[in-house]
Amino acid sequence: MTGAFQASLLGLDEELGVRPLGGAVRRTVLDHGAWIDVRRGWLSGADTLFARLTEVVPWHAERRHMYDKVVDVPRLLKFYDEGETLPDRVFDEAMRALDAHYQEELGEPFRTVGLCFYRDGRDSVAWHGDTIGRGSTEDTMVAILSVGTPRSLLLRPRGGGPSIRHDLGHGDLLVMGGSCQRTWEHAVPKTARPTGPRISVQFRPRGVR
Template sequence: MTAARHPALPGLQGSLFDQGDDIRFGTLDGLRRTALDSGSWIDHLPGWLHGADALFEELAARVPWRAEERPMYDAVVAVPRLLAHYGEGAPLPHPALVEARQTLSSHYAAELGEPFVTAGLCLYRDGRDSVAWHGDRTGRSATRDTMVAILSLGDPRDLAFRPRSGGPTVLRLPLGHGDLVVMGGACQRAWEHAVPKTSRAVGPRISVQFRPRGVR
């Protein structure tokens, strides 16, 4: 594992609709829910965070990004993205992330029954960085309904969904520039999600994932 606090990144293509440095959240009134099946759903809100590009620049420079490796078959390969994780009680790297987590915890309190307490960050440097098909099933989410909320900053990348049993991609959401998506119900057990590689010329993206206690 190596640290990459100031990674060399291609230029971020700023949003045409969000050019200010005033980092602030809109309301959650515009959240739209899509049912994936009878027990799994996603909520989606484009452009929840205003000033998202400014927050991207601060996090890209401030977060102690890690390059990790993992075993695959008979080899050890580099994880194709940079990572950072803030466990329960750990100070978050920017006040906006504290506000986002508190706001989401309050909004989903009745459904979730507990707050979001951790934050995992992924930095996708370009289209070669990705995350393979998976569900967040480490911990309680392997057997219980839960939620994972994702705030996306930087250039949009597709978040794809397919049933855990396999088959074609059912849904693709291009996420970036302050977009919010929340995966709920049995989504982590019954469905898989991925950020596929792309040959398109795309700039960097940061994904911030908020999770409840005991969910990874």
């Protein structure tokens, strides 16, 4: 069951599009060569996009082996590889803006778009790094755009330690860079508090999952 979504009053009647990055990006340098950037309210019209994505994306559920049983993945998913038609033109605009801002530092463009639909507080993702592919051995970037109800995204050093929390939604952007996928982990924990749905949009370079 999907929770009720409450739109942001600030997001009503806004035209859908990305705002400038530049000086609005706030970087936090982490240990072991990792860092995160946060740009609050990067996407204007974020609530419009959220509503559109719930309708047009062919969401699917997955089941995965965990220990000695097969369990449901607690969120809905969709991955768009290079060359696939994206569900909204604003994703192309977003990737162009990310490329312009990070090209010198990243050295390559963002290529793929992954989507996760957290329907309510029971949906979550456990501690992990995006280490399928080049993220396991190379510095890279993963940019996460959040639309819908804010949810907590936690980061902690790999192996445990104090966590950092960012509540992301309504068009917020968080970029994990440097060694972040190898030396830190991130998670969206379950919550017993009533919460509405959120969609996470992940932009990645080629060969990073």
